[in-house]
Amino acid sequence: MNVEPAELPGLAAATSLALLRQHAPLVHCLTNDVVQAFTANTLLAVGAAPAMVIEPREAAQFSAVADALLINIGTLTERRGVSMLAAIEAANQAGTPWVLDPVAVGALTFRTEFALSVLPLKPAAIRANASEILALAGQPALGRGVDSADDSRHALPFARRLAEEYGTLVAVTGRVDFITDGERAWSVADGDIMMTRVTGTGCALSAVVAAFCALPGDRLQHVAAACRVMARAGRLTAPESAGPGSFAVGLLDRLYRLQGEDLQ
Amino acid sequence: MNVEPAELPGLAAATSLALLRQHAPLVHCLTNDVVQAFTANTLLAVGAAPAMVIEPREAAQFSAVADALLINIGTLTERRGVSMLAAIEAANQAGTPWVLDPVAVGALTFRTEFALSVLPLKPAAIRANASEILALAGQPALGRGVDSADDSRHALPFARRLAEEYGTLVAVTGRVDFITDGERAWSVADGDIMMTRVTGTGCALSAVVAAFCALPGDRLQHVAAACRVMARAGRLTAPESAGPGSFAVGLLDRLYRLQGEDLQ
Amino acid sequence: MNVEPAELPGLAAATSLALLRQHAPLVHCLTNDVVQAFTANTLLAVGAAPAMVIEPREAAQFSAVADALLINIGTLTERRGVSMLAAIEAANQAGTPWVLDPVAVGALTFRTEFALSVLPLKPAAIRANASEILALAGQPALGRGVDSADDSRHALPFARRLAEEYGTLVAVTGRVDFITDGERAWSVADGDIMMTRVTGTGCALSAVVAAFCALPGDRLQHVAAACRVMARAGRLTAPESAGPGSFAVGLLDRLYRLQGEDLQ
Incomplete structure (x- = not known):
């Protein structure tokens, strides 16, 4: 359990992409509300299709026909919570995989209770930073706000435990990402610090994770591939960027053009 | 009626611009919610001015003084529907033209009922893709989500019928755009596939259509010109782009710099 | 009082940055709703950290632990007003400075009443254009929408009066910015017209003003420095831009790379 997980092979990531x-x-x-456009553009760039449908009745109707559902609680409201529960229920009935991004869980009471209440509703995967994983696991979190103050390596045992307890996959991301089903685990060590200077890169990654959860085959590999695709695109884009503005633009260009050989 | 509509002359488009x-x-x-910033920036780039005012009382007050009103149902909620109805009523009383973008109509019950309920409220124009036009016309739609699976040419007769029945203009956009008042029609054949890899290009076009509806003179020409302006800007931008990120940025730059001669 | 305020010294701006x-x-x-992503990215680029938390209970909980609070009424709704009041109250109890951006106040009844109702709640600063300052001061406003039709110089005496009456700082921005506590005042004359062709530059400036209000020391200088940082970044970015798309991207890059010597 304490062995460092192996790096996801580039060939596996390329196959998933x-x-x-x-x-x-x-x-x-x-x-x-903050990341909607960037999330949609990230999904389009990587080769998936986004749709934001939020009215409770429509959310339930739509998640039953979509290929995957993303639940991100960054600007959770009571009303949006109703839509999310309706969408999760419909997704589960239809067999649509859904992914949880528990933004800033632990720091704020309302969303923490919400996140804990949906954990037993069988998410296909959870994508979070170390602080958020610690909070979900009932550990004291260090950070405030959305930046992870803890290290993903420190959070890995708790990620494993969450994955096992809820029968889900957990991707804990940071300078190094770990992706685990409780037993198996992959690491992805490719991110760039510039990712943290653009709002929504983590949220967009969660949407990409959801897209990869829709694929047939080894879901753990697919989720790790999603992390690898984003991290590698960031790594390749950073040296060509003059700052976070051109980085965000270049990241979308890079995701669009990313080839299997770029992942190896 | 079955003759292919003529291409809008570049000079007419230049005059409207x-x-x-x-x-x-x-x-x-x-x-x-997804496209607000891109829509506002598109309007500013082309030479119009945007304002998003959503509280029901304010929406009614504001649409009476604005030059045009856009109603886009992409993330319709019950509350937003109330604002929209208030804004439409005030616009109609003030003689402000309003434009309907019936995003994903047909695929989802709540918005379909809403869109059908506002059709008789005298929109100046409807801007939609082929699937959405078919849905408004009571035909079986093929697509799911917002990408048009049908061809705009196939939808043209239904666009004509809608325009006639509701005394409005219909712009059905896709690889080729058709703009009709039921009797007359123009075509615009200038778009670029990259448009479909950036979220909100169709929604932004609808806002531009609304801006052009505020102009004195031949509204059918103006609406066709709006389509031509966006399509041509896209066509000119695509070869200079490294992907959808730089395409979206370049599109705004191009709209800002677009000259009459670029349209011919 | 009628003497033209002195230009904020570059060294002071550099120290604040x-x-x-x-x-x-x-x-x-x-x-x-329109400017959330651009605001967050601007804060990240300049060196601050953004968080958007909107559910009333969470808004109160969060503003007590944040370093500053921004209240921008551009898309005010009744529900959002509840969150804002809860956040302001918690901020005041915790000693967190809060900043008011009274977007389009005067033009619309609901938001005007709201803005006037929060003025006595001790904002640390108000950032507005000339029309909005006139409206807050009970003067007839000329503009409609968010672009300032009046000149910031004309609004300066009213800005002084507001600052004095409410014990706050007022930054009235336009081609020239004036920043006053009622008695003292600085000017910043560095902006670029391209700023007005990108949605949310004023709103993002208000967020930057809020960030600078969190700093220890001379708050009037800090707020003037915030204006100077944005204006100078705009001034340096404009000649390198092909239009408003690349300008917005370049502005974020420039804010990220801005050095003290750039401000002098």
Whole structure:
């Protein structure tokens, strides 16, 4: 358990990315107000299709026909919570995989209670930073706000425990990402610090994780591939950028053009 | 009726664009959550002015003083529907033209009922893709989500019928755009596939259509000119772009710099 | 009183900027729907940290731990007004400075009443254009929408009066910015017209003002420095831009790279 997880092989990531582009999954995003456009553009760039449908009745209707559902609680409201629960229930009935991004869980009471209440509703995956994983696992979190103050390596045992307890996958991301189903685990060590100077890169990654969850085959590999695709695109974009503005633009360009060989 | 509509002359488009920049119409946008910033920036780039005012009382007050009103149902909620109805009523009383963008109509019950309920409220124009036009016309739609699976040419007869029945203009956009008042029709054949890899290009076009509806003169020509302006800007931007990120940025730059001669 | 205020010295602006980057204040933004991503990215670029938390209970909880709070009424709704009042009250109890951006006040009844109702709640600063300052001061406003039709110089005496009456700072921005506490005043004459062709530059400036209000020391200088930082970044970016798309991207890059010597 304490062995450092192996790096996801580039070939596996390339295979998952090719599969994603072949399937072009439609991702129903119930996400926060800040990152909607960037999330949609990230999904389009990587080869998936986004749709934001938020009225409770429509959210339930739509998540039943989408290929995956994203639940991101960054700007959770009572009303949006109702839509999310309706969408999760419909997704579960239809067999649509759904992904939880528990933004800033632990720091704020309302969203913490909400996040804990949906954990037993069988998410296909959870994508979070170390602080958020600690909070979900009932550990004292160090950070405030959305930047992770803890290290993803420190959070890995708690990620494993969460994955096991809820029968889900957990991707804990940071300078190094770890992706685990409780037993198996992959690491992805490719991110760039510039990712933290653009709002919504983590949220967009969660949407990409949702897209990859829609693919047939080894879901743990697919989720790790999603992390690898974003991290590698960031790594390749950073040296070409003059700052966070051109980085965000270049990241979308890079995701669009990313080839299997770029991942190896 | 079955003759292919003629291409809008470049000179006509250039005349409409010059008029738009002279009038700089203020467009009240009740649009979806995903595309607000891109819509506002598109209006500013082309030479119009955006304002998003959403509280029901304010929406009614504002649409009476704006030059045009956009109603886009992409993230319709019950509450936003109330604002939209109030804004439409005030616009109609003040003689402010309003434009309907019936995003994903047909695919979801709540918005479909809403869109059908506002059709008789005298929109100046409807801007939609082929699937959405088919849905408004009571035909079985093929697509799911917001990408048009049908061809705009196939939808043209239904666009004509809608325009006639509701005394409105219909712009059905896709690889080729058709703009009709039921009797007359123009085509615009200038778009670029990259448009579909950036979220909100269709929604932003609807806002631009609303801006052009505020101009004096031949509204059918103006609406066709709006389509031509966006399509041509896209066509000119695509070869200079490294992907959808730089395409979206370049599109705004291009709209800002677009000259009459670029349209011919 | 009628003497033209002196230009903020570059060295003072540079000192404030260095302090900002050292403190990296966390800014709780209750802002409008259109500008959320641009506001967050601007704060990240300049060296602060954004967080948008909107559910009333969470807004109160969060503004007590944030370093500053921004209240922007651009897309005010009744529900959002409740969150704002809860956040202001908690901020005041915790000693967190809060900043008011009274977007389009005067033009619309609901938001005007709201803005006037929060003025006595001790904002640390108000950032507005000339029309909005006139409206807050009970003067007839000329503009409609968010672009300032009046000149900031004309609004300066009313800005002074507001600052005195409410014990706050007022930054009235336009081609020239004036920043006053009622008695003292600075001017910043560095902006670029391109700023008006990108949505949310004024709103983002208000968020930056909020970040600078969190710093220890001379708050009037800090707020003037915030104006100077944005204006200078705009001035340096404009000649390198091909239009408003690349300008917005370049502005973020420039804010990120801005050095003290650039301000002098």
